[in-house]
Amino acid sequence: MTLLEVLQSTTAYFAKREIESPRLNAEHLLAHSLGRKRIELYLEFERALDEAELAPLRELVRRRGQGEPLQHLLGTVEFCGRTFVCDKRALIPRPETEELVEHLLKSEIGKQKPEILDVGTGSGVIALSLAAAVPEAKVHAIDLSEDALALARQNAEMLGLGSRVSFARSNLLRDVKGSFDLIVANLPYVPAADGPTLPREVLHDPALAMFGG
Ligand SMILES: C[S@@+](CC[C@H](N)C(=O)[O-])C[C@H]1O[C@@H](n2cnc3c(N)ncnc32)[C@H](O)[C@@H]1O
Known part of the structure; x- marks a missing residue:
């Protein structure tokens, strides 16, 4: 699957699970799991992802689909222009x-x-x-x-x-x-x-x- 296809199928899954802003959530998790900035995803849309890249993403997507907050999965949150560690x-x-x-x-x-x-x-x-x-x-x-x-x-x-x-x-x-x-x-x-x-x-x-x- 290409990065774009993964992004689209993750977005559709989140929408079905009634996650607010499904595309944004999918982009954040994909970028986090690939160690990229969100904007950098757009430069790699056609690249095929291998299993080593897909496996950790699948786990994050599963947890997000079950309602775990995005900020807990990313481990950080932006607040007033600064990055803070965020957990339970x-x-x-x-x-x-x-x-x-x-x-x-x-x-x-x-x-x-x-x-x-x-x-x-x-x-x-x-x-x-x-x-x-x-x-x-x-x-x-x-x-x-x-x-x-x-x-x-x-x-x-x-x-x-x-x-x-x-x-x-x-x-x-x-x-x-x-x-x-x-x-x-x-x-x-x-x-x-x-x-x-x-x-x-x-x-x-x-x-x-x-x-x-
Ligand atoms: C709504 S959270 C706000 C956290 C943070 N200030 C923010 O705005 O994201 C309320 C905080 O108050 C703390 N808290 C609850 N009861 C308290 C008490 N009796 N004395 C001091 N802190 C308390 C909780 O542990 C929690 O961290």
Whole structure:
């Protein structure tokens, strides 16, 4: 099968499995599995893929078809122009949260030397995006989940922000000392009773990150 044929059959399979944006998902997984950029696929459409290339792709396609989130299969997510490690230890960052960060960066916060606290940091996307964009900022990030904190620390190291952002475990503000110019929080807000009605992909996010009781 050529790369284009694989792309087309994967897209059709995802559409049948009611995966949103089937072609985009197929391109991401194919590029990831071949170690290419998505745009580079277009230069190889006529190339025949061999079994060694198809086997790992098949497994990714199977898992995606069963509702495993694309970001977990890729192992990364783009957020505010940066790449973050993404796995089941924390919530997959949502586009609306990028809007929150962009809104904050347009405010006065970028013009001061702010002390910032991110409550419920998850993968660290808010804290780390703010720290990267505001070099004078001192950023602290807390979460109740040790798993999320481990992922956030990993992201901080990967982005070279390990010395700029501190991470600690705290139940809301219980173990937090000091005062802050900005407290930002994207805490769980889905009622637990809504669990059974949520799309299957959302159930891959940690319950602690999703349900507000
Ligand atoms: C909706 S997720 C948001 C994660 C991240 N800030 C983002 O926007 O992608 C909520 C986060 O709050 C954390 N959390 C839940 N209850 C908490 C609590 N009582 N104290 C601190 N963090 C909590 C969860 O572990 C999770 O990482």
